[in-house]
Amino acid sequence: MSEQVGLRGKAWFQAFTGKNSPMVGDPGSVLTADAKLGEDTARFLCVVPNPEARFPCAGRGEVGLEESYTLATRIREAIEQDKNGKKRPIIAIVDVKSQAYGRREETAAIFLATATAADAYASARMKGHPVIALVMGNAISGGFLTHGYQANRILAFDDAGVVIHAMHKEAAARITLRTVAELDELGHKIAPLSYDIHDYAKLGLLHKLLHVEDPDRPSQTTVAQVQKELIDAIADARAGSQDLSNRLTSPGAREMRKAGLAARARMEEQWRQA
Amino acid sequence: MEQLKFDYPSAVRPVTKRAHVGVVGSGDMEVLMQPSETGGAQVSILTSVNGFGASWKAVMDRFFAKYDGAVRIDINDAGATPGSVMLRLEQAVEMIAPREVIKQ
Amino acid sequence: MSSAIVIPAYVRRHSFIELDARARAQSLMDPGSWRELVGPFDRIESPWLPMQGIAPQSDDGCVVLKGTIAGKPAVLIALEGKFQAGSMGEVSGAKMTAALDLATQDSQNGKKTAAVLLLETGGVRLQEANLGLAVIAEVMASILALREHAPVITVIAGTVGCFGGMSIAAGLSSYIVMTVEARLGLNGPEVIEQESGIEEFDSSDKALIWAINGGEQRVGMGVADELVLDDAEKIAASVQKYVRAGLPQVPRSQQVELYRERTAALDTSRQIDPLTLRKSWNRKTNQGGAR
Known part of the structure; x- marks a missing residue:
């Protein structure tokens, strides 16, 4: 697993867009920017840790209430702006720990908040925006359902720091009464249980696995490489169906x-x- | 996990209907009962609790001592007691032939 | 001394919660109108459970009936809470998405087909982990596609409740009907206690759980549409009402601004009192059910 959730996402967001701060009025945990990507201007979205989070259980890269509503707002803004024109690609940079596990969140109906973000991503996809998820770190459980899993195409870095799963390993071990070592062993026999991105790739959900040199530090070369992959995925999404x-x-x-x-x-x- | 199979070739009275009862919840099971394709009765059990082959055989022997329908029975089991196994089998029979109550 | 015998209402009503998923499903369809699709005798079971020593179920805990409700074409999809806590696996998820997609196709071809989801589920089936998560994403996509043409009505009756990723699916539906015994939330109390500590959520505090996740609260605060008694006839009447109502003006999961503002107004320096929140959010304008 990467050293710190969200740092990789932030580094790549900055490399793609030249920006590293949220849009005016947004919480510090959601970065949104439009940037050139081939012939297109794409909207990039990324959830990052926010030490000053208003909600104490949503500061370490989790998707909570504010993150969900901000994603929904920024995606719907792009849908509205493009309603009579070319549909801009929407790129979800995914490096999310999980959904936020807090009582405040439950009380204020986080199930609905996360639904608004998933709805926005899916609405964009159904209206013809190519929606691409680029998984470069964690993509766990409700965090991924909210931010990325409604994409037309999913790309992931081929790296040990990339983990796509229904539940983080320690909790899954606890609940299924297995040790982490047993869980790893089982994962190699039963692909859907695995925490290894290569096993995940076998399930046929990924568009492509990308090998990127030194994924923690995007360079000119690797940025150009990943941009090209994004452009290809966008073209593929535009040529394919919207479901x-x-x-x-x-x-x-x-x-x-x-x-x-x-x-x-x-x-x-x-x-x-x- | 254990797979058990039993045959009761003397259960030859034809049946025409099929029935499904029960849920594979803790301490319960589901049974699928339908006309046998090969004559006689065949029972196939998939249970998540190992080591109870003899109990299963005893329950099935007891059931087929009273019931003679040529049925195929499939059971998925999550630890049903012999009492609830018998109850589920009787419920299934009741559904495929309401008036042919099992011989007492 | 004479006394008239009065039979209390709770004796006369037919409990819905006591029924299994199949009986629940059947009780909500127009009598004689329905047929079960991909039922137990099709024997499409989870291939992953036996690999882990767990007995599968012949319908994978998902019952699909096609027929009519209130005289209109409808498909009803029910999860069996007693099998693996109603969790979503490869097969149950595929049945749900396939049924929703076929309802969408029929709707696009002029035969508007509503969907009713009976959700009793803890979310992803951990024994199918990544396929469970993937099918929930697909269920969400299929609900959203159908919801443009015909209503998708989620019923949460109890006693498992609706949690995990499937609570997001519930949040995407056109209408949500809950009983007093039902609970709805993204993270179950045990999960929050485990992840964030007992001071964040004491999962043994049942009163707190009901105050936050219970049907009365969810309907009272306007994030679900109708509170019904545990009575098969009353639940059927509620479902029929929403099938007849058609589409809501704006689905709740698209009312982003309203909820973003409400979230911004919350005092997050301490825990939020559920009753206070219910009172401040409870406005008629928010009812997804009202046309």
């Missing part, structure tokens, strides 16, 4: 999600007869 069907038709999905695909095929068949 998530590519996640089901990939070679990985056909291999690893046979049961789910069988259920889907049977449902289609019986639906028409009913």
Whole structure:
């Protein structure tokens, strides 16, 4: 796992956009900026740690109430501005610890807050904005559902610091009564349980795994490399459908999600007869 | 996890319906009962609790001592007691043939 | 001395919570109108549970009925809370997304088809971890696609409640119906206690849990639409009402500004009192159900 959640995201956000501060009125935990990306101007969004967070459980790179509403606002702003023109790409830079685990958040209905952000990403996608998630650190649980998992295409760095999972390892070990070592071993046998990005890649959900030299310190070369990959992913998204069907038709999905695909095929068949 | 299979070739009375009862929740099980395709009765059990093969056989022997339908039975089990196994089987029979109560 | 025998209402009503997912689902459809799709006899089970020594279920804990509600085309998708705590796995998730997508296709072809989700779930099934998370993202996408054409109505009855990623899915639906026994939240109290400490949330404090996550609070503060008794007829009537109502003017998950402002107004220097919050948020304008 990368040394500190969010630092990598912040470094790359700055490399792509030349900015490192939030938009006026936004909390310090959400960075948004428009920047050139090939022929396009893309909107980049990144959730970062905020030591001055108003909510004590949302300062270390978690997606909480303010983060969710800010993401939703900034995405909807782009949708509104582009409604009669070219739909700008939306790039979610993903380096998020998780959702915020706090009582204040629960009381104030964080389930709805996170829904507004996921809704905004999906709305952008369905209206024709290419939405790309670029996972370069943690993408855990509700944090990823809120920020990134509604993208048309998901790219991830091929690096040990990249972890996509339903629950962080220590908690998963505790709940399933396994040791962390047992969990790692099991993950190599049962791909969906794995914390290794290579095993995640087998599930067919990723568009591409990117090998990037020294991912903690973006250089001119690596920035240009990743920008090119983003541009390719945007073109691919524009050429494809606006739903998530590519996640089901990939070679990985056909291999690893046979049961789910069988259920889907049977449902289609019986639906028409009913 | 254990897979158990039992055959009762003398259960040959034809049945026409199928039934599903129960939930694979803690201490419970589901049973799928349907007409056998090969004649006689076949039972297939998948249980998450190991080492109870003899108890399963005893319950099934007891059930088929009273019931003669040519059924295929599939069970997914999460630790049902012999009493609840029998109850679920009787519920399934009741659904496929409401008036043919099991011989007492 | 004579005394008239009075049968109290709670004896006459038919409990919905006591029913399993299949019976719950059947009780909400127009009688005789429905058919179950990809049911137990299709035997599409989780391939991942047996690999970990856990017995699967022949419907993977997800019941799908297609038919009519209030005379209108509808699909009902129910999660079985007693199987793996209603958690979402590869197969249950695929059944849910497929049914929602087919309802969307029918709706686009002129046959508007509503969806009713009976959510009793802790969220991702940890034994299918990353596929569980992935299917929840796909369920969310499919709800959003259908919601443009026909209402998606979430019913949370109890007793598992609706937590984890599926609470976000609930937040995306057109309407939410809850019983007094239902709970709705992103993080369960045990998870918060584990992650942030007992001083943040004491998960043994049941009164606090109900005050925050309970149906009365969620409806009272306007983040769910209707509070119903644990009564199959009353829940059916509520679902029929929302099927007839069609689409809300603005789905709650698009009322970003309203909730962003409300969040900005919160005093975060201490814990938020649920009752005070309920009173300050409870305005008629916020009811997603009102047209």
